[in-house]
Amino acid sequence: MRAPRLALASAAVLAAEGAALLVFALIELIGLGAGDASSLPTALALIxxxxxxxxxxxxxxxxxxxxRSWARSGGVVFQVLAVTLALASLTVQPVVWLFVLAVGLPGAVGFVLLVASARAEGGSARAD
Incomplete structure (x- = not known):
């Protein structure tokens, strides 16, 4: 069964977020190599x-x-965590708006797409 467009868009958002985390891990690794870590075990665990x-x-x-429904469920959890992290970062002064938007917007868009995808696939399953 081919995935509908909403599922493809949801998968694209999840893959983009995964790629962003890979880039972040690479930046952490470069920082570790440069000797920027104050605690090696903590830095390795974070990576x-x-x-x-x-x-x-x-x-x-x-x-x-x-x-797969398990993937949508896991994706929704990650999106909720992203939006929560973005909202929590609003309490840090000065507010880093780039971080808030870079984490919060994809999280909110991903959440909406995942829920819409689940509803669309559930509706088509009931029609069959």
Missing amino acids: VLTLVGAAALFAFAVGVRSG
Whole structure:
């Protein structure tokens, strides 16, 4: 079964977020190599967890594209966490608007697309 357009758009957002996390992990790794880390074990743990998050987002993207409900559920959790992180960052002074928008907007768009995709696939399943 081919995924509908909403599922493809949702998968694209999840894959883009996964790619962003990969870039962030690479930046962390370069910083570690430059000696910017105050604690090596903590820096390594952060890099590993960032890579795990990126792998999860890529897995959710593939799953959403193939119509798996577990992938939509996991994707929704990541989107809610992204929006929550963006909203929480509004309390930091001065507010870094670029971060708020770069994390919050894709999270909100991804959430809306995932929910719309689930509704569309649920409606087509009931029609069959």
